[in-house]
Amino acid sequence: MSENERVARAAEPLSKILRTITSDRLADPTPCADFDVRALLNHLLHWGPSLIGAARKGEIAPGPEVDLTTGDWAAALDTQLTDLAAAWGRPDAWQGVTRMGGPMELPAPLVGGMVVGELIVHGWDLARAVGTTVHWDDDLLRETYNDTAATAEQGRELGIYGPEIPIDTGAPLLDRILGLTGRNPAWTCSSAL
Template identity: 60%
Template sequence: MDGHLLIGVAAPVTLKIVDGIDDLGAPTPCAGWDVRALVNHLLHWSPALEGAARKEAVDPGPETDLTGGDWRAPLRTRIEATAAAWAAPGAWEGVTRMGGPMELPADLVGGMVLGELVLHGWDLARATGVEPHFDDVVLLRVYEEVARSAGMGREMGVYAAEVRVPASAPPLARALALSGRDPSWTP
């Protein structure tokens, strides 16, 4: 299944997880980040990721706390808008930028966006005690995308050192491990 179609399959699962968040102070599998920090990360970067789908460089600016008041509706809106932008087949073609001057293959950025939905969806699910149910086709593609960008992710400080899991582990566990997350993490 093409990436532009997988975005539409992954986003509703992440949105359902967002709806279940009840404690912004809960720890997440992302070292040093609680749920509030992760929600802020998603709110902060969504406009740049959405812009990248349209081949527009949107400078995300400095990260600030965006969780005052009603944060859930804006987060839902941003995830939906980002998913809709990347659901366009043309978003995955050519090159684009993620808020900076460096051009990247659009399909690489699209894969990163798919990974953001699933990996951060899993982070939020684990932090809130929910078991996410992403489609197997989505999880296999996320594993492939994380494998494709893991080296660059570590160089940029986005991914931690790989966690060892058996080669027979399911695609989600292997993607999590490649991104530096422990698939068995619990709060």
Template identity: 55%
Template sequence: MARGQLIRSTVATTVGAVRGLRDLDAPTPCAEYDVRALVEHMLTWGPALAGAGRKVVVPPGEDVRVGDDWAAGLEAVLDDVAAAWSDDGAWQGTTHMGGPMEMPADLVGGMVLGEVLVHGWDLGRASGQRPEWDDDVLEFALDEVAKTADQGRAMGMYSAEVVVPDGASTVDRLLGLTGRDPRWKP
């Protein structure tokens, strides 16, 4: 599956999880966020993630607060991220992710895909859903997260790795790398 298709598939599953949300005050597997705070995080950073795919520096927005139409707003932000990263050119050369530092575009694209997938899982699990991504998406995301997991932990983006059993599923291994317990329940 081409990378543009991978990001579209990732977003589609995450949007499905967003549509299933009912309680903005529910805890999430991402310990620092409840559902409301995680949605606000995604709304705040979404334009910067899309901008990176278009090779345009878009700083993260002011902290975006959840309003009455938050679900439609988040879906639009995620669709824009998918549109930006669906172009093969988005993955070539260098880009910026919300700041002045240039990074390889394929590395940033992998980070974006991982961010959308992991936070989609967070939101899904917070509402008792079990989002499922295609195997191609999960394999790609696992490879990408593995490249940056140590750096993510050093920067405070990920918690300590959660050790998963031998033979664990791809999604469980991916979640463990990001410091999430795949067995987490609300």
């Protein structure tokens, strides 16, 4: 799999999940302890422009918080995912250095891997919150696991990830990615209540 396919392959299942979220689910908890469904959707809408800007090597400010009770937020987020996939679908997006809404330059492949991880992990968060299942192909998950394992400790130091949850090395790759980010793969909406 080429790098420039990764974001599109991570975004496609998330796009399908968006179509299953109804307004009565916005206050539901998610496995991401800081966010209910509404806050997690706003998180994705907020940071999407910066992630698109990172692919284009230009700075784009994060988006504003969106009132999810009005307008078609699902269509807006779906369009943003399409734009994100197109931006990271360009081979030059994965070359050199870039920024994610701040002054620090990072290697573009590192940022691209973080974008893929963000889509997969938060896609799983949303799927779990609304009681659906989601799947990504093993090639994508293998690369995402390697990227996440390489940066997980730094993510914990920055407060992006919670404490690692030990997952058996024979467990599915998605479960192992989730454990690295501090998520329990067995989480259900009812276990959060």
